[in-house]
Amino acid sequence: MKQKVVIKVCINDPVSRFCCFNPKRSHSTALTLAAGFPGVQSAALVGDDKDRIEVVGERLDAVKLTTLLRKNVGPAEIVTVSEADAKDKKESESSKDKAVQPIMWPHIGGGVPHREITYVVDPYQYSEPSCSIL
Structure with missing residues (x-):
């Protein structure tokens, strides 16, 4: 399931670690950190002030x-978390033909295997008659 996460990062804030040196560097640092995070497929700066990072990926x-961005860039907060393809799924579900699919029952084996009943006879305890005629 693809997720879309929007995180607001205060890049031009005096609390930000890189704002004193170069604000563009803090933009690129935040974007590089977001793009290198596991599961991220795309990352982009959005918003009027380019202060929000939109990240799309699976299992984000x-x-x-957000904690990583707070440690390396400055104050950050989660704005939204949603499915990435929510609109596409709704359109595809409504446009699908509602065909009846056959029910596939699982194959059930022959049951629980049982052991054969065997008897162990001790030849020393069980004695046959010595005379075969009797």
């Missing part, structure tokens, strides 16, 4: 990503 941990 938004909290860990």
